[in-house]
Amino acid sequence: MASLIFHYSPEETTLHRLDPRVKMSILMAASAALFAAEGRGLGLLAPAVPALLAAGRISPFRVFRAAFPLFCLAALVFVCRAFLTPGAPPAQVFGWPLPLSKKGLVLGLEEALRLVIVIFLCHAFICVTPAADIQRAASFFAGKKAALLMRLSFAMIPELLDTGAEILAALSCRGLSFGRHPLRGLALFTSAFTRKAAARASRTAEALEARCCGYRRTSRPFSPGPADAVALFLSAGILAASLLL
């Protein structure tokens, strides 16, 4: 069984066809802008995500289901921020004062939103950019060695996620319910995952070695077109506006 997140998904869309350097620059600029923008700026960036998903034919529900633990993390960030940020006046719900501040509520929402947008952005980037293209673009920006490392990391993430998904499926096929035996399930999962992930990583390394994988390789030439220019200007505009608002 394959996990549904952080996998390249071949489709014929404009996003898939964009120059990988453009996609990578937009991802980096958007991530930076995301952490610099506040309030209304963030509000402007949020609607860009569904637009991006639609353009790449990526189902948000699948991401949501597959990356559920990451979304739980975002919820945790929100709760911690909201309850642990000192400030006044306290927010009231149905007339009851809650032990959280308005400032904490806003900060928590902003940080959770940032995390959610980053998850969707990274997923969208990997969905529409094959690993070979990621390597090409990274090699343009950071050199061949860094690009190879980046490609290997991007190749291993889905492998590890798949390993996790396979073990969970195998455990549930053999009648182990996490709901009823959470500790036993966790222990079995962790030990199986560690062993299998190591074996999978070493087999992948062998497969790469057997095919002469190295940082010196032929790189397909870039062929930027008008769509790339439009994408660059559009995203630069949105990102600049999000920072100025």
Add this chain to the structure above:
Amino acid sequence: MSPEGEKQPVAADDSGGGILLAAENVSHRFPGGALGLENVSAAFRPARFVIIAGRNGSGKTLLARHLVGLASPSSGRILLGGKPIRKDTRLLRRKIGLVFQDADCQLVGQSVEEELRFGPENLCLPEEEIQKRVSGVSRLLGLESLKNVPPSRLSGGEKRRLAIGGVLAMEPEILVLDEPFANLDYPGVVEVLKVLTELKNSKRGVILITHELEKTLAHADRLIIMDRGRIAEDGPARETAPLAGKYGLHPLDFASRSFGEYTWLP
């Protein structure tokens, strides 16, 4: 069988061109102490079709891994063009291609096209040459319509053809195939067999690891039978094949079927 450590002459078929690849007294001891290969010596030339057969666990896959430098011998050595392979395994892998027993382990590309391009790109070939090879191999193995499909979505047989294609695109001088017929249906086996015989005709070597002698024997020049990590029999296929039954392989009945009939090629 000679005891461990004793030097054996490198066995090879004596006819034809020079020896490209050779294992010389190769032994492999696992970390726990178990012996996986014991004093294995064999030499291989291009343009030869060699079958390596043997029961489960006899060391065929381990030998294949040594032949492409993925495992290093505890004693003995692997020679490429007469020179021992030390650190530069890259040169070895340019000349000797390995199709893994488990296709899933081998596929690293995220689409069929990317998988086929992967090897030639690593060889730093020019873009036009890569495209030529990719389209040639896709046509040869019937993968043209699957160009954009991710390998994880392919059937077992399609994955197997893709794994073979990925290595073929690197145009190795000797192709080692570990159980390539697993998961293949009848047309799939015929297709792969055709490719292998064409490779032999184009002066490339084929080392085929298989249990299924009845599908392929007729094409073999030489048959090596492995047993418990050693080469038990090695010789011309016609002469060695009648001994297969002694080593846990399906016995071949040469009284009712001639040597040339042991093939699935129509």
